[in-house]
Amino acid sequence: MFRTPFGTYNGDSWEEHCQTFLKMKYEADGYQEMTAHTQGDLGIEGFTRKGIVFQCYCPDEEYDSTKLYSHQRDKITKDLNKLKKYKSQLLTFFQGVKIKRWIFLTPKVTNKALIAHCHEKAVEYRNDATMKGLLDDSFDVLVHDELFYGKEIIQAKQILNEKINIEVPVPDEQEVIDWKQCQTASIAILDRKIGKLFEHLDEIPKTQNTNKFIDLQVRNYIKGQEILNHMQQTYSSAYEKQVKIKSSIASHLEAEVLLTDLAPKELLKETLEKYKLALMGENFHDIFEFSVYNDLCHEAIASWLIDCPLDFGG
Structure with a gap:
């Protein structure tokens, strides 16, 4: 389990929360969940008709900053590579809409090196000729933690019948x-x-x-x-x-x-x-x-x- 000041998650519960608040936040943009039960998630958990795609990740346990960064970095690299692997399938889902932003949703970011890694991957994929047709010329890779979705998390927890916990240490x-x-x-x-x-x-x-x-x-x-x-x-x-x-x-x-x-x-x-x-x-x-x-x-x-x-x- 992975603890944050506002909740305790594992991979499944984090994805469930993400899907709930993404559907609320991006309903007007035509958000669609990509279920992974048949052909896998194709490198994304969901997308909007405005070219934003999302991938969720929660570590299985508490890690120090260095190890957490390593797991998050490797997950970003692995899932971005699925865009190449599943390009033809993704094109059938997007129907001409090009991906402008690929957003990595994770409960907590503790190392700014992850931001640099996202920027490097964005440049790499923008310059990859094999990705033309799927990616927009402005394609970017971003990382969002739970602080980006504060209002929606409150609503999501109510929908999922959970209460919010704000954990802070007792002053010594x-x-x-x-x-x-x-x-x-x-x-x-x-x-x-x-x-x-x-x-x-x-x-x-x-x-x-x-x-x-x-x-x-x-x-x-x-x-x-x-x-x-x-x-x-x-x-x-x-x-x-x-x-x-x-x-x-x-x-x-x-x-x-x-x-x-x-x-x-x-x-x-x-x-x-x-x-x-x-x-x-x-x-x-x-x-x-x-x-x-x-x-x-x-x-x-x-x-x-x-x-x-x-x-x-x-």
């Missing part, structure tokens, strides 16, 4: 320490606010619990911000909805803090529940795995504690 102790050292003003704010959650304790356990909870909020904030960065790049529609919800709740928090009769812990719990319900109203729990949905909720609390809207009075 040193990351938390580094953040706290760079954000001394924010830590002072957190110390004042969070201390109120443990005012019922004696001084030593109060200090211990306050410090632990501060570290937890910093960890939630760092991890949540990384998830939001991925969402902004790939799932912009969901990201924008989250921004609006978070901003709307934050805009009313200051007044609610002044008027509430709730104890600090109850106010914290109520605010978290309000945000969870707002995200559910936009079907975030249907789109994203619970871990993502949960991390977004805890990032919001950490953010509001750090940036001041959420306070406990007194």
